[in-house]
Amino acid sequence: MTDLLLKIFAKGIDPASTAYRTRIGFLASTVCIACNIVLCAAKAAVGVLAGSVSIVADAVNNLSDASSNIVSLLGFKLASKPADEGHPYGHGRYEYLAGLAVAVIVSALGLDLVKESVGKIFSPEPSEFSAALVAVLLGSMAVKFWMMLFNRSLGRRIDSETLIATAADSRNDVVTTGVVLACAAIGATTGVSLDGWAGVGVGAFITASGIGLIRDTVSPLLGQMPSPELISKIQEKILSYPGVLGTHDLMVHDYGPGRQFASAHVEMAGEADPFVAHDTLDNIEQDFKRSMGLTMTLHYDPIVTDDPEVRDMRHWIDLHVREIDPRLSIHDLRCVPGPTHTNVIFDCVRPHDLAMTDAELKGRIQATVSERWPKAICVVNIDSSYVSSAQ
CATH class of the missing domain: 3.30.70.1350 (Cation efflux protein, cytoplasmic domain)
Incomplete structure (x- = not known):
């Protein structure tokens, strides 16, 4: 699928050119925005119907991911600007700033999810478990896994910290949605509500990942050591x-x-x-x-x-x-x-x-x-x- 999309959207463009890099960034961001909006709508619907805070939080996570993808899109657009009198070395660091913005959004989302889930622990509410819920969450995991591979592949092709960060975020979503599904299944079979605890675990995992991404994206802005290779x-x-x-x-x-x-x-x-x-x-x-x-x-x-x-x-x-x-x-x-x-x-x-x-x-x-x-x-x-x- 990735190679097919590249043939369609980057046909005839020199892979070593800035235009190729910009086109790849636009492709990745556009695909991710569309996927995240669809996933957000589906999860929000089943989450509200089931009365599950963790599923609704997972839907908000996808909405936040779409916002991050928009930031990435703007980053690639601004980074493609040619050098001018005030910036003789070009505007390429906008891409690093976009990656940093994505990392900050991921961290903020994780902290907010922890806060909401703690309240759910002290005031638990029953949630419904249905075939529609299972289908949506399993489908979300499959889509996010593909998005992880898609962004990681493109990120390595153009050496993009922004796309690598986006791939890591998609990987986190696979894990978090899996935890949400597992806790929903346990609650349905045992009657023990783990919804709030699942939200806390998911939020902590997202926050830790976001902090790591911040560290990785700040490093080139500060002037990191070039690679030994x-x-x-x-x-x-x-x-x-x-x-x-x-x-x-x-x-x-x-x-x-x-x-x-x-x-x-x-x-x-x-x-x-x-x-x-x-x-x-x-x-x-x-x-x-x-x-x-x-x-x-x-x-x-x-x-x-x-x-x-x-x-x-x-x-x-x-x-x-x-x-x-x-x-x-x-x-x-x-x-x-x-x-x-x-x-x-x-x-x-x-x-x-x-x-x-x-x-x-x-x-x-x-x-x-x-x-x-x-x-x-x-x-x-x-x-x-x-x-x-x-x-």
């Missing part, structure tokens, strides 16, 4: 080019799905023709734009490769710095010799959670270098890592 892919592509000796200081900025920008330093032989090095970096940048849609800016770091003493020093210092912590690394090492001493200048990249201050780390490194080269003055600049290790 993306880091590895970027580093491997840079290192695959001839003449590239190393890369460091990678930074990735996310302005919404499909709108990522990155920068990195690339080490190349300082003795090589600078025009050739510049041409290589241009080719790498164009390759990223063409193959990954990633706007990449590369900085050329020339390093000495024809001086064996400097080469051996760089290797020795890097090896011993990693003995302090294997996540440490050095780059941009250069030597400035003088009549009485030699300045050894380099940068050291540290992780944010290293259990020592910059000053303590610098002191450790300087002591290590001075022990090996007593006439060397070690000048260390401490950098922070903006990506996790891709090893």
Whole structure:
């Protein structure tokens, strides 16, 4: 069904384009709005007739889901706006905001359901159990299960946190409706009313899920770490080019799905023709734009490769710095010799959670270098890592 809908609604559109992403978002939101409205009407009817607060609450849940789908629809629409003078990086983060709004709606719904159900526990009312009730709830579970698969599939295709959140909400609905049905069946067979308790359990489950979704959708807005897979892919592509000796200081900025920008330093032989090095970096940048849609800016770091003493020093210092912590690394090492001493200048990249201050780390490194080269003055600049290790 999903593939058929894609062929109808996204026919002839480049899957790598923003237009494709917008069309997929519109498709998912429209289908979900229609399904949730139908389910809301059906559940509300049987819930009122049966006098069940949990079934009526489940109907309101579907109405809330339809509202969330409308928010998602607006999010995809706003995110598709092109860049302008005030927003040169585009409006892609509107999609993250839409996902956050959906998560907040889910959480609010769960809390309200808990409140209503607590009242039902202290003032229980009998509810009816009928074939129509069973048919509607089983049908709702089947539709919601399909919606979960549908949204999850589309969300993975376009890497959309909004659709992933919607899929999680549909999964929650399958569980909550199942609980409501089970409690209605128990009440009909034993005479014990579990309607209020079922509502509390359903509400608590929805609230917990909503809080988790809020956490997941806030993270990219705050500037989360890029995935290890993306880091590895970027580093491997840079290192695959001839003449590239190393890369460091990678930074990735996310302005919404499909709108990522990155920068990195690339080490190349300082003795090589600078025009050739510049041409290589241009080719790498164009390759990223063409193959990954990633706007990449590369900085050329020339390093000495024809001086064996400097080469051996760089290797020795890097090896011993990693003995302090294997996540440490050095780059941009250069030597400035003088009549009485030699300045050894380099940068050291540290992780944010290293259990020592910059000053303590610098002191450790300087002591290590001075022990090996007593006439060397070690000048260390401490950098922070903006990506996790891709090893």
